[in-house]
Amino acid sequence: MQLLSIIYIISSVTFILGLKMLSNPATARKGNLIAAGGMSIAIIGTIFLYKDDTGNNLHNYGWIFGGIVIGGIAGTLAAKKVKMTAMPEMVSLFNGTGGACAALISIVEFDHIYKANTPSESTWFSDVVPLGHFLPIAAGAIIGSISFAGSIIAWGKLSGNVKDHSFKGQHIFNIILLLLAITSVAYAYDANMNFANIPFYITVLLALVYGVLFVLPIGGADMPVVISLLNSFTGVAAACGGFLYDNKVMLTGGILVGAAGTLLTILMCKAMNRSLLNVLVGSFGGSVKGEQQKTTGNYKEISINDAAITMSYSHKVIIVPGYGLAVAQAQHACHELEKILEDKGVEVKYAIHPVAGRMPGHMNVLLAEADVSYDKLLEMEQANEEFKSTDVVLILGANDVVNPAAKNDPASPIYGMPILEVEEAKLVIVNKRSMKPGYAGIENQLFFQPKTSMLFGDAKGVLQQLIAEVKTL
Amino acid sequence: MLNWISAHEQYIYIVILMVFLGIEVIGRVPSVLHTPLMSGANAIHGVVIIGAIIVMGKAESDNYVALILGFLAVILGTLNVVGGFVVTDRMLGMFKKKKDK
Numbered sequence: 233m234q235l236l237s238i239i240y241i242i243s244s245v246t247f248i249l250g251l252k253m254l255s256n257p258a259t260a261r262k263g264n265l266i267a268a269g270g271m272s273i274a275i276i277g278t279i280f281l282y283k284d285d286t287g288n289n290l291h292n293y294g295w296i297f298g299g300i301v302i303g304g305i306a307g308t309l310a311a312k313k314v315k316m317t318a319m320p321e322m323v324s325l326f327n328g329t330g331g332a333c334a335a336l337i338s339i340v341e342f343d344h345i346y347k348a349n350t351p352s353e354s355t356w357f358s359d360v361v362p363l364g365h366f367l368p369i370a371a372g373a374i375i376g377s378i379s380f381a382g383s384i385i386a387w388g389k390l391s392g393n394v395k396d397h398s399f400k401g402q403h404i405f406n407i408i409l410l411l412l413a414i415t416s417v418a419y420a421y422d423a424n425m426n427f428a429n430i431p432f433y434i435t436v437l438l439a440l441v442y443g444v445l446f447v448l449p450i451g452g453a454d455m456p457v458v459i460s461l462l463n464s465f466t467g468v469a470a471a472c473g474g475f476l477y478d479n480k481v482m483l484t485g486g487i488l489v490g491a492a493g494t495l496l497t498i499l500m501c502k503a504m505n506r507s508l509l510n511v512l513v514g515s516f517g518g519s520v521k522g523e524q525q526k527t528t529g530n531y532k533e534i535s536i537n538d539a540a541i542t543m544s545y546s547h548k549v550i551i552v553p554g555y556g557l558a559v560a561q562a563q564h565a566c567h568e569l570e571k572i573l574e575d576k577g578v579e580v581k582y583a584i585h586p587v588a589g590r591m592p593g594h595m596n597v598l599l600a601e602a603d604v605s606y607d608k609l610l611e612m613e614q615a616n617e618e619f620k621s622t623d624v625v626l627i628l629g630a631n632d633v634v635n636p637a638a639k640n641d642p643a644s645p646i647y648g649m650p651i652l653e654v655e656e657a658k659l660v661i662v663n664k665r666s667m668k669p670g671y672a673g674i675e676n677q678l679f680f681q682p683k684t685s686m687l688f689g690d691a692k693g694v695l696q697q698l699i700a701e702v703k704t705l
Numbered sequence: 706m707l708n709w710i711s712a713h714e715q716y717i718y719i720v721i722l723m724v725f726l727g728i729e730v731i732g733r734v735p736s737v738l739h740t741p742l743m744s745g746a747n748a749i750h751g752v753v754i755i756g757a758i759i760v761m762g763k764a765e766s767d768n769y770v771a772l773i774l775g776f777l778a779v780i781l782g783t784l785n786v787v788g789g790f791v792v793t794d795r796m797l798g799m800f801k802k803k804k805d806k
Contacts, residue, residue, distance in 0.1 A: 243752075247749050247752075248726060248730065250745065250749065251727075251730045251731070251742075251745065251746065251749065252730050254734075254738065254741065254742050254745045254793075255730060255731065255733055255734035255735075255738060255742060256738075257735070257738060260738060260741060260797050261794065261797040261798065263745070264741075264745050264748075264790060264793045264794055264797055265794070267745065267748065267749055267790070268748070268790040268794075271748070271749070271751065271752065271786055271790070274752065274755060275754060275755065275758065275786075278755045278758050278759065279758055279762070282758075282759060282762065284759075284763060289762075290758070290759070290761075290762025290763065291762060291766075292761055292762055292764055292766070292772070292775075293762075295761055295764075295772060295775070295776050295779070296758055296761050296762060296779055298776070299757075299761070299776050299777075299778075299779030299780045299783060300779060300783045302780050302783075303779065303780040303781065303782065303783025303784045303786075303787065304783050304787045306780075306784055306788075307783060307784040307785075307786070307787035307788030307789075307791065308787055308788070308791055310784075310788055311787070311788045311789075311791035311792040311795065312791060312795070314792070316796075319740065319744075319792065319796065320740075322788070322792055323740075323743060323744050323747055323789075323792065325788075326747055326748075326751075326784060326785050326788045326789050326792070327747050327750075327785070329781040329782070329784040329785045329788075330747070330750055330751050330753055330781070330782065330785035332777075332778075332781045333753050333754065333756075333757050333778045333779075333781040333782035333785060334753045334756070336757070336760075336774050336775070336777055336778035336781070337753070337756045337757055337760050337778055339774060340760045340764070340770070340771045340774045340775055340778070341760065343768075343770055343771060343774075344768075344771060347768065362709070363706065363709065364708075364709035364712070364713065459743070460743055463743060463746060463747050463750070466747075466750045466753075467746070467749075467750040469750075469753065470750045470751075470752055470753035470756070471720070473753055473755070473756035474716070475713070475716060476756065477755075477756060477759055478716075479755060479756070479759075480716075480719065481752060481755065482752050482753065482755055482756060483716060483719055483720065483723070484719060484723055485749050485750060485752035486750055486752065486753070487719070487720050487723035487724060487727065488723050488726065488727045488730075488746075488749065489727070489746045489747075489749050489750040490724075490727070490750075491723060491724040491725075491726070491727025491728050492727035492728065492730060492731040492746055493727075493743075493746055495727070495728045495731050495732065496731060496739070496742075496743065496746075586739075593738060593739035593740035593741070593742075593743075594740055596738075596739075596740070597740050597741070597796050597799065600799045601799040
């Protein structure tokens with residue numbers, strides 16, 4: 233046991249160190265490996281050194297190793313094969329498996345207590361199990377189930393398999409659902425042992441339904457916030473296991489992620505001008521539609537040729553990438569355009585909105601894949617300063633993050649979200665596949681402004697044509 | 706409840722300190738690293754796998770519910786850990802490649 237304690241201490245330190253190193257570009261990769269190493273020794277140590285209260289070693293090694301081999305192979309393959317564009321879905325899916333794992337642990341522990349004490353004539357559940365032991369089981373089951381169901385829905389939505397759904401009074405319904413789940417689990421604790429299983433499994437079911445309804449109505453643009461929140465939920469669910477087994481490494485790892493994930497969520501909420509409470513009740517997105525300003529008017533198109541000439545002869549071009557760039561896998565073409573424009577003496581930079589794409593930092597990862605250098609990436613505040621001195625802004629498949637309605641239309645669902653103020657530049661070229669509104673379903677007045685020209689087509693195709701065109705000049 | 710608190714005093718201290726540490730550590734992250742960081746944190750909460758191993762290793766060999774659910778939990782937990790770290794490494798690999806140039 234002593235050796236295992238030392239292993240757990242080392243693992244806890246690697247988790248903290250790993251997270252710390254992950255926050256610096258120079259050490260991030262090493263940090264990830266260190267945390268992974270800590271996790272490995274914690275797992276191996278647990279398998280071989282863990283002793284239960286009566287001093288027995290674990291058994292069922294065949295099952296344990298079988299599970300690890302299956303999970304390990306499937307996890308590695310999934311993580312290696314996934315396209316960079318599908319990364320957010322993947323993270324959401326892995327988060328869901330963690331939540332499911334936490335919920336299953338609680339269910340097995342509950343089942344264990346239940347089987348050990350039934351059938352009995354007069355035992356009450358609360359007589360057998362101290363509250364301090366039951367609470368982590370209940371919390372792990374509820375939070376893990378919510379996290380699992382929510383992550384699966386988030387995954388489905390991001391991959392386009394699940395559409396937005398909401399109905400009137402859903403906020404109140406969700407709150408009632410959550411209260412019912414808590415009441416039901418409290419009832420299980422206070423029930424006769426023989427019947428305690430029914431309210432407990434009803435609780436798990438209610439938590440699963442809550443997880444589904446919690447994520448379903450939320451619009452695509454808000455999905456990063458949801459994934460980050462569910463990530464911290466799973467952290468807390470893992471920490472419940474720490475209380476359950478008096479296991480400090482589960483506690484450190486879980487709470488660390490729970491706290492860090494919550495902070496990240498709050499930061500993202502701030503960037504989108506929403507309160508966390510609003511997210512928890514599952515109310516944003518979709519539901520506020522109807523009263524927004526109708527955007528009508530004509531838009532004008534620009535030819536590839538004109539766009540190429542305008543950009544080649546300008547001093548400064550800022551590229552605003554969005555999800556369209558990711559979908560079209562156009563990051564390499566984008567970097568190539570940047571290089572040939574620079575060869576012609578044009579200053580090229582990228583403006584990155586904090587929530588561009590489907591996850592914060594999504595665009596940074598994509599552009600990094602294409603070898604775009606760090607110092608070309610401007611954060612929102614910097615970019616908004618520079619737009620004033622910019623000749624051409626090229627928007628590649630971004631929509632909501634440049635929508636002026638966020639500034640001037642209080643009825644818009646994104647009102648109050650800080651945006652990239654591209655209309656400060658002399659000319660705005662917008663590349664989109666069609667005039668259809670973006671993922672969040674909101675019309676964009678920017679497209680109808682006299683400064684704006686539309687360049688329709690798939691981002692990759694358009695960029696390749698632009699490159700060919702610029703080369704001939 | 707009070708008994709429980711005094712019995713778990715150490716754990717409560719850990720929770721409090723970890724909450725502040727988690728916030729401190731992530732507070733200085735540049736937005737460039739938000740996605741890898743979220744993914745890395747996602748892998749770290751895969752530590753729940755340890756609970757799954759304990760559940761599995763303690764299950765009686767005739768309790769099929771515990772065996773099957775525990776087995777599932779081990780698979781899902783491993784997916785979280787392995788998938789999480791590999792995906793994060795892949796993302797960060799792209800940053801690294803550029804630094805070498």
